[in-house]
Amino acid sequence: MSTANWDLQDHPAEGGPFFQLGAVGAIPSGQGVVEGGVIPYKPEALQQKQENSKNRWKADPELKCYMAGIPRANYMPYPFQIVQTPKSILMAYEYASANRVINMDKTPVEASVDTWMGTANGHWEGATLVVDNTGFNDQSWFDRAGDFHSDQLHVTERFKLLDADHMSYQASIEDPQVFTRPWNINLVLYRHIEKNAQLTEFKCVEFAEELLYGDVRKKTK
Amino acid sequence: MKTRSLLLAFSLTTAGLAFGQTSQTVATKASGKTGDKTYTPPKTAWGDPDLQGVYTTDDLNGVPLQRAAKYGTRRFLTEQELADRAKDVNELESTVQTGDRPTKGFWASQKGVDAAAVPAQWVEFAKHASQLTSLVVDPPDGQIPALTREGEKRRAAAPNYFDMRPASWEDLSTYDRCITRGVTGSFFPSIYGNGAQIFQAPGLVAIRYEMIHETRLIPLEGRAHTGPGLRSYMGDPRGHWENNTLVVETTNFIGGKVAVGGVPYSEDLKLTERFTRVAPDVVDYRVTIDDPKTFTAPWTVEFPIRHETGYQIFEYACHEGNKAMHNRLSAARALEKGDAEKAAKTSEQK
Numbered sequence: 016m017s018t019a020n021w022d023l024q025d026h027p028a029e030g031g032p033f034f035q036l037g038a039v040g041a042i043p044s045g046q047g048v049v050e051g052g053v054i055p056y057k058p059e060a061l062q063q064k065q066e067n068s069k070n071r072w073k074a075d076p077e078l079k080c081y082m083a084g085i086p087r088a089n090y091m092p093y094p095f096q097i098v099q100t101p102k103s104i105l106m107a108y109e110y111a112s113a114n115r116v117i118n119m120d121k122t123p124v125e126a127s128v129d130t131w132m133g134t135a136n137g138h139w140e141g142a143t144l145v146v147d148n149t150g151f152n153d154q155s156w157f158d159r160a161g162d163f164h165s166d167q168l169h170v171t172e173r174f175k176l177l178d179a180d181h182m183s184y185q186a187s188i189e190d191p192q193v194f195t196r197p198w199n200i201n202l203v204l205y206r207h208i209e210k211n212a213q214l215t216e217f218k219c220v221e222f223a224e225e226l227l228y229g230d231v232r233k234k235t236k
Numbered sequence: 237m238k239t240r241s242l243l244l245a246f247s248l249t250t251a252g253l254a255f256g257q258t259s260q261t262v263a264t265k266a267s268g269k270t271g272d273k274t275y276t277p278p279k280t281a282w283g284d285p286d287l288q289g290v291y292t293t294d295d296l297n298g299v300p301l302q303r304a305a306k307y308g309t310r311r312f313l314t315e316q317e318l319a320d321r322a323k324d325v326n327e328l329e330s331t332v333q334t335g336d337r338p339t340k341g342f343w344a345s346q347k348g349v350d351a352a353a354v355p356a357q358w359v360e361f362a363k364h365a366s367q368l369t370s371l372v373v374d375p376p377d378g379q380i381p382a383l384t385r386e387g388e389k390r391r392a393a394a395p396n397y398f399d400m401r402p403a404s405w406e407d408l409s410t411y412d413r414c415i416t417r418g419v420t421g422s423f424f425p426s427i428y429g430n431g432a433q434i435f436q437a438p439g440l441v442a443i444r445y446e447m448i449h450e451t452r453l454i455p456l457e458g459r460a461h462t463g464p465g466l467r468s469y470m471g472d473p474r475g476h477w478e479n480n481t482l483v484v485e486t487t488n489f490i491g492g493k494v495a496v497g498g499v500p501y502s503e504d505l506k507l508t509e510r511f512t513r514v515a516p517d518v519v520d521y522r523v524t525i526d527d528p529k530t531f532t533a534p535w536t537v538e539f540p541i542r543h544e545t546g547y548q549i550f551e552y553a554c555h556e557g558n559k560a561m562h563n564r565l566s567a568a569r570a571l572e573k574g575d576a577e578k579a580a581k582t583s584e585q586k
Contacts, residue, residue, distance in 0.1 A: 081556045098435045098442045105435050105442055107451040114451045189242045208462040216468035220555050224405045231565035233403035
């Protein structure tokens with residue numbers, strides 16, 4: 016429901032990259048979700064972010080249908096579903112058929128390898144689900160504006176129901192290689208209350224193949 | 237299906253690679269026979285039979301989909317045959333230590349593609365050699381029924397794994413392309429990535445498959461299927477309980493792209509799956525494949541899936557690490573370029 020996937024920070028409306036798409040391809044404006052308004056990049060990292068931003072229509076992993084990582088998967092414009100059990104919590108994402116399992120056991124699992132979706136250990140603090148995420152690779156972005164991280168990323172998420180159908184979502188982001196200090200994003204997740212609500216399929220690989228492999232397709236004369 | 241995974245397996249840089257264990261394979265009946273149907277599974281807090289856990293089909297690795305003729309209608313190996321199979325598995329596993337290329341099972345089928353033969357340590361081996369003679373249990377001879385004419389046509393036009401000159405990605409399978417293996421492909425045993433995890437909540441069962449990270453969310457509360465205009469690779473599943481068995485009916489598939497039994501199925505495919513926990517660590521899985529546009533009769537596959545202590549599901553970032561696609565297509569273009577240059581030289585000499 017937010018425009019956080021376009022840009023975590025305040026952003027005005029803009030035209031899209033293809034004039035043929037007119038208003039359909041334009042970028043909506045939106046208020047930022049970063050506490051304090053600004054992501055505290057280190058100077059050299061800020062340069063990288065600006066570079067990413069310039070190359071957003073080429074370099075964003077979303078263009079290639081790569082898994083979104085955390086926290087981005089939670090505010091992409093596709094729904095996700097939570098399946099809650101005492102031992103573990105499954106989050107199934109419509110985008111790219113990605114999923115992650117949050118270990119709820121007292122014994123935490125350690126990340127044995129770096130992954131796109133990270134390694135998650137959760138616990139309850141009253142009515143708040145707190146999820147500690149580590150073991151990320153450095154490939155995913157936070158948004159389409161080029162906000163990025165290294166493989167030192169550590170994300171602490173807090174999910175708390177505000178009422179039956181609304182949930183507050185906070186993610187605290189630490190990455191000493193990229194940011195001068197930890198920073199938070201805050202947004203609201205809205206439950207789909209349609210009687211027939213269910214995740215449908217968005218396997219986007221097919222929509223990225225020409226982009227990824229078009230250079231080695233046989234040329235037709 | 238196993239051969240389809242070969243190039244993919246060779247070139248992927250996923251985190252999902254698990255390494256073969258060197259423990260001795262034990263031959264047990266439990267891994268082949270369907271177990272005790274009178275076993276009473278534990279219940280969830282809300283009273284449904286509890287199927288939850290991480291399971292693997294590793295034990296079925298090497299069991300053919302269709303039965304060898306010599307077994308006739310016999311579904312299980314004899315004790316001697318089982319001991320022989322267990323010995324084969326042990327020999328294969330020991331090649332992980334020696335570094336030799338195995339000459340049995342999967343590798344024996346890879347004649348002429350030496351460059352693509354995956355090393356043995358990439359492969360998961362059975363911990364308990366299965367007693368099954370085939371995965372197909374009905375028809376009783378273990379053979380997939382004859383194809384319809386349309387099914388024959390579709391099989392002939394299907395992507396060929398051994399096509400060394402694909403013009404584009406569309407000439408390769410949805411598995412090679414890291415799109416999907418479909419419902420049956422996601423669960424049938426493969427060379428690795430054979431994990432599946434079952435979650436339950438009131439009114440819902442979720443199944444998460446390791447390879448190509450599919451998740452199926454199966455409503456149990458009796459809602460109607462989505463309309464015919466909404467189709468997908470994994471279909472639209474609806475579940476219900478019949479005593480201790482979870483029955484899942486899945487329809488609304490995209491037709492013509494994903495194969496079962498080596499044949500791309502049609503949009504009319506209907507799968508009926510049955511999950512029954514028959515022992516603390518074993519769930520019996522049965523799936524009936526009904527697609528009258530493709531097969532002249534429905535057919536059924538049945539095998540046990542096992543909870544294996546220590547089995548961990550890894551993120552299988554298939555598409556993200558799919559170097560094979562670009563490599564195969566660029567290799568095809570290089571071959572064409574070589575041919576064109578050769579042809580030009582030949583015509584010059586004339």
